[in-house]
Amino acid sequence: LHLCSSYGPSFLKEPQSLALYSNATGALINCIARGEPPPNMDWVNEAGVSVSFPSNVARLYHNGSLSFYPFSKGAYHEERRIRCRASNAYGRIVSRIVTIKPVLMDFLSVRVEGESTIEFNTALLRCKVLSSSSAVITEVMSWHRGGLQLYPSERGGEWKISRSSKRGPFDHASRVS
Numbered sequence: 001l002h003l004c005s006s007y008g009p010s011f012l013k014e015p016q017s018l019a020l021y022s023n024a025t026g027a028l029i030n031c032i033a034r035g036e037p038p039p040n041m042d043w044v045n046e047a048g049v050s051v052s053f054p055s056n057v058a059r060l061y062h063n064g065s066l067s068f069y070p071f072s073k074g075a076y077h078e079e080r081r082i083r084c085r086a087s088n089a090y091g092r093i094v095s096r097i098v099t100i101k102p103v104l105m106d107f108l109s110v111r112v113e114g115e116s117t118i119e120f121n122t123a124l125l126r127c128k129v130l131s132s133s134s135a136v137i138t139e140v141m142s143w144h145r146g147g148l149q150l151y152p153s154e155r156g157g158e159w160k161i162s163r164s165s166k167r168g169p170f171d172h173a174s175r176v177s
Contacts, residue, residue: 008091009035015084015098021068022105023075031064031084031095039086046081046097068100077102 013032021027033039041064045051053060057077059067064084071077079102084095110129117123 009033009039009086026070029066033086039088
């Protein structure tokens with residue numbers, strides 16, 4: 001009886017469909033596959049042609065993960081649509097399409113907006129991003145009042161204060177991502 005221990009590749013970790021990387025943080029996009037023999041890993045464009053990145057832009061690790069480095073504001077980085085590919089003698093697989101999008105993070109100007117309300121009624125606060133980067137902001141992460149961290153509603157990042165009162169001024173701040 002002869003057992004075959006060879007098999008084609010399968011993904012252990014497939015990349016998500018959108019990967020943002022910023023001039024401040026960079027990004028790591030994981031793509032990990034197994035197989036016997038161990039698969040060769042590379043990244044391809046939508047046509048299936050291997051792509052490469054300049055060494056100062058990104059690094060491909062032996063396990064298939066791709067690391068994008070932070071970049072200067074003056075450097076131009078373009079959006080790309082690529083796939084991770086794993087292949088060995090027993091097969092080849094490709095991941096879903098991954099959109100790699102560079103983002104210039106800037107200082108953001110954030111303002112808390114609200115309407116007047118009658119005491120003991122509900123007050124509604126909104127976090128307004130006053131920046132050209134507002135298209136990149138996806139959500140309000142939290143509200144801060146004094147030492148408390150408060151979490152917003154699921155829609156729009158609004159903060160509702162039930163039974164508002166005049167018991168002293170409360171400063172509210174919002175945190176966005």
